[in-house]
Amino acid sequence: MTAPSLEFNRVHIALHGRTLLELDARVAPGEVLTVMGPSGSGKSTLLAYAAGFLAPAFQASGQVLLGGQDITTLPAERRGIGLLFQDPLLFPHLSVAGNLRFGLPRATPDKAARVETALADIGLAGFGARDPATLSGGQQSRVALMRLLLSAPKAVLLDEPFSKLDTALRHEMRQLVFGRLRDADLPSLLVTHDSEDARDAGGQMIELS
Template sequence: MDKAASQSGLTLSDLSVYRRSGEKLLQVNAHVLPGRTLTIMGPSGIGKSTLLAAITGTLSPDFRCSGSVRLNDRELMQVPPEKRRLGILFQDHLLFPHFSVAQNLAFGLPPRTKHRRARVEQALEDIDLKGFASRDPASLSGGQRARVALMRMLLSEPEALLLDEAFSRLDQDLRARMRRLVFAKAEQAQLPVIMVTHDQEDAEAAAGDILRFPPPLAT
């Protein structure tokens, strides 16, 4: 995946999201380099999560989008969501409740991965959850769940990372540790990151560019 430096990373060009009525919510132009983070801040309801849905390709039909999203020289807009290679983390960690912890991780491994069990065991060790393979996700603590969700996403070998208020449900202490872990992993894998948050500390920890949006105009 060696590309010219100027073209690697995640590029949003005139990416705009609209309501179905045609009302424009947001427009973003940005280039996020591998290993760096773009933080998008603004009050809730302004369309930040909708913007992420436009990037992942899972926009609800109540919204539309235009513009382009390029990831390491691939244009994503016409690519189905499952082929975009974007990892996303939500504030609820959204582990699948009918799978065990190990099955959740295995669900993220790409189809032709070899030594799947060993990979999952290794992944559990990486997040200090050795021996948790057959556990019920509902029996984990909030921090443990957050780590499993992060690892599941990393195992799918994404080329960019999207964070949708990913830390806001964690308590203060845990939040700082989780942030460090996520940004460390992103830097290690040289992933461009787009983070949506309303927390100033998140933005400072990311140490990257910040896009602030004004409150929506009253209609």
């Protein structure tokens, strides 16, 4: 089956009658579209519109298409979109393995084996029983990424996911995240204010004023 593309068709978002952003763009499978801009420029608003949780205060029009299907009117949970945020947002009441199991579709066979393979794949073999709070920031980010991938999304939205990592870790995590998204043929939208993020993403970039 052909991997889907993510398209923004004449998307227009305004607040109190003032235009925040306008976007026409297509993100091919395995590519990352980076939207850069300072705080208040509308980056996170665009992400919220694509994900399906835009606040009612905003006025928005235009289509978000995934694999040619208009998902703009679908509820967030039916859009097939995965999200990575600034914080890993791991569930504190679940073990590392429990967090990964949560990402797996309900009908997945042999979840325990899938989880063990996934942990080994991100260099965390044997960490399944650990409390997420005992992991380093980089390790938590790896678990969050793998939980996202195990959920089998059709597209991914990235909300400054590297901004809270140490400088030394950021490049390594960018390489890991963007590499995995490419390998999975996932079209992705990255919002950031960091030009290094955009450079490592390697795709098209749109700068908001």
